[in-house]
Amino acid sequence: MTGASDKPLLRALAGERVDPPPIWLMRQAGRYLPEYREVRATQPDFISFCLNPEAAAEVTLQPIRRYGFDAAIVFADILLIPHALGQKVWFVKGEGPKLEPIAPADAGTLQPESVESRLAPVGETLSRVAASLPETCALIGFAGAPWTVATYMVEGGGSKDRWTARSLAWAQPEAFDELLAVIADATARYLVMQAQSGAEALKVFDSWAEGLPDPLFDRVVIRPTRRVVDQVRAAGVTAPIIGFPKGCGPHYPRYAAETGVDAIALDHGLDTGWARKALPANIPVQGQLDPAVLKAGGAALDGEADRLLAAWSDRPYVFNLGHGISPDVPPENVARLVTRVRGGG
């Protein structure tokens, strides 16, 4: 029988150097796949899609069938937490997510008690996927980090530089920290539920960790992330946690040391040589391939894959992108990358 420890992803996240390294891609289920677009077209809206276990399990498995990745990541979205907390969330085609913005002082009106019941369908998706995964493929659950989720909640959607969120974090520190705490507690319970439903590793996406000065980085990224990790551990969950503080540059080593995460995902803009020296030698790392070189394909893609494989060959390493795959990536480039990473061409 194949145990969890035989799965290449889990071995790498436990600190083992695995050769070739396990590979999966952020946003591997998505619009670049024709079979995803087919399922998407049958769904009334994006939130209902995420909360439909049958459809969500199907698109989670699509990239596993096509490419044989070493991990499946449950099909869901970081904005399910604001939805579960009672905030209105919807997606406008071509524009991305929209939310009815809240003020930090409104944190007390959110409904953390309904998180498990409103997000139970994600647990159901995980159980379904767990039952039909190839035996060497690991299952990943995820959530947004409190800061990134809070930016969407107070901005009312995506924003160029998180101006409103950043200025509110300075102007109303107590209310803002309370909002982060409410999100952190809900997120921890959501992650525990995912682990109990079959997720073998957990990932915390802090997509907007970029551009924060030291005191704010401590307050809005490190402290709330630590709160999530501590609560997940206090609930008895032992699944490894991957932290992804995208774009945080020189803050990375402190994030690795102080949040309690087990592994760290690096973005493509981070200096590889610097990261090798600055990060603790034993922490498993994931990522760094530029999503744009995956779009470009050909010799450029082969060259970047080879550079990263060589650079991280003496560490526990998980091959991945530095950010999500974009909808215009030709599916054959992904096949080429997987073959290259596995030493087949």
Ligand SMILES: Cc1c2[nH]c(c1CCC(=O)O)Cc1[nH]c(c(CCC(=O)O)c1C)Cc1[nH]c(c(CCC(=O)O)c1C)Cc1[nH]c(c(C)c1CCC(=O)O)C2
């Ligand atoms: C910031 C963020 C979001 N969602 C997520 C993040 C963090 C990672 C990152 O920085 O990219 C995380 C996410 N979103 C989705 C997944 C599924 C699992 C996977 O395959 O990786 C994951 C892990 C599905 C999705 N989430 C979304 C899609 C596309 C929606 C569609 O099919 O219409 C998918 C496949 C929608 C979404 N959801 C979000 C945005 C900004 C958008 C719109 C962007 C776009 O249109 O591409 C919020």
